[in-house]
Amino acid sequence: MKDIKELDLKGLEGIFTKWGEHPFRARQVFSWIYKKGALDFGEMSDLPSDLRGKLKENFCILSSKLVKKVKSSDGTEKLLLELKDGNFIEAVIIPTEKRITGCISTQAGCKFACSFCASGVLGFKRNLSSQEIIEEVLYLKNNSQGRKLTHLVFMGIGEPLDNYDNVIKAIRIINSPATFNIGARRITISTSGVVPVFKKLSEEGLQVELSVSLHAADDKARSSLMPINRIYPLKDLISACREYINQTNRQITFEYILIKDVNSGLQNALKLSKILRGLNCKVNLIPSNAVKELGIQPPAKPEILSFRDYLEKAGINTTLRRPRGEDIEAACGQLRLKHEKK
Numbered sequence: 377m378k379d380i381k382e383l384d385l386k387g388l389e390g391i392f393t394k395w396g397e398h399p400f401r402a403r404q405v406f407s408w409i410y411k412k413g414a415l416d417f418g419e420m421s422d423l424p425s426d427l428r429g430k431l432k433e434n435f436c437i438l439s440s441k442l443v444k445k446v447k448s449s450d451g452t453e454k455l456l457l458e459l460k461d462g463n464f465i466e467a468v469i470i471p472t473e474k475r476i477t478g479c480i481s482t483q484a485g486c487k488f489a490c491s492f493c494a495s496g497v498l499g500f501k502r503n504l505s506s507q508e509i510i511e512e513v514l515y516l517k518n519n520s521q522g523r524k525l526t527h528l529v530f531m532g533i534g535e536p537l538d539n540y541d542n543v544i545k546a547i548r549i550i551n552s553p554a555t556f557n558i559g560a561r562r563i564t565i566s567t568s569g570v571v572p573v574f575k576k577l578s579e580e581g582l583q584v585e586l587s588v589s590l591h592a593a594d595d596k597a598r599s600s601l602m603p604i605n606r607i608y609p610l611k612d613l614i615s616a617c618r619e620y621i622n623q624t625n626r627q628i629t630f631e632y633i634l635i636k637d638v639n640s641g642l643q644n645a646l647k648l649s650k651i652l653r654g655l656n657c658k659v660n661l662i663p664s665n666a667v668k669e670l671g672i673q674p675p676a677k678p679e680i681l682s683f684r685d686y687l688e689k690a691g692i693n694t695t696l697r698r699p700r701g702e703d704i705e706a707a708c709g710q711l712r713l714k715h716e717k718k
């Protein structure tokens with residue numbers, strides 16, 4: 377049985393034509409699944425019953441199970457999904473007054489082994505298919521109390537640029553008016569810096585936002601936090617970013633997690649301001665979520681603020697992200713880690 381979410385609208389129209397059905401029925405099916413949240417073809421009351429039967433015989437809508445839902449006191453909600461093969465992934469709903477942001481995973485596990493991140497602790501299992509990625513969005517939408525998902529960030533478990541084709545395919549479907557209709561500019565791909573893929577991404581013609589997880593401004597520190605830096609050191613990463621910005625005319629956001637006693641001193645802010653000088657970019661500072669298993673802690677508030685002030689004085693556009701969902705272990709991979717360790 378095929379997962380219907382593998383198909384874009386054209387794909388389903390093609391199948392309906394082959395079946396001798398009106399292709400416009402495809403739009404109805406899409407509307408049921410992606411707009412009304414129907415999880416059963418039987419519910420699609422404006423379709424002829426023989427078509428509903430045929431769909432049921434040939435397609436499924438869901439392949440994973442929602443096994444756990446945890447809600448934070450700040451409204452952030454984390455879903456733990458069990459995939460068909462028994463692997464677990466996480467997806468998060470982050471509501472604010474004006475937006476509802478979904479945070480989704482792209483791989484089961486992660487091979488990048490960043491020292492501060494819970495996602496890599498259990499190693500890498502496999503890439504998610506485009507339909508599994510889309511399914512996360514479906515779960516998020518169906519669990520957001522009728523509010524529309526306005527933004528999407530690829531900041532859950534895994535490295536999006538290490539599962540490039542499936543991520544791009546999923547984005548094109550998620551972005552389309554026939555499905556969730558989330559504008560490309562409201563979709564953020566976050567990467568640890570898989571340098572060779574930047575060029576391909578810059579040529580997609582997609583208006584997505586790119587975030588680069590930097591977290592350190594010299595090679596020694598970055599290599600110890602993020603092993604990928606040993607393969608693509610800062611010089612290569614920053615020059616790939618510069619080319620990306622030139623090619624797409626878009627700004628890059630650098631994510632910088634502040635970790636107590638590791639990268640939060642003003643000498644680090646100085647180095648950071650030096651390597652980013654002249655780039656059309658923004659820095660997003662994130663006080664690290666404490667991960668007990670990894671022994672990491674955020675710095676105290678005054679240290680965070682002076683880091684930010686330093687960057688701003690150096691002329692770097694800087695934002696400070698409010699941590700969300702700390703009481704539900706909403707940092708990457710934390711819930712899955714806890715669940716699988718039991």
Ligand code: SAH
Pocket residue numbers: 492493494530531532533534535536566567568569587588589631633662663664665666667707708
């Ligand atoms: N692999 C991609 C996307 C997943 S991580 C990447 O590296 O960007 C998404 C973001 O969450 C990254 O910026 C990552 O560094 C951050 N993150 C991971 N562990 C964290 C922690 N303990 N506290 C705060 N942010 C964390």
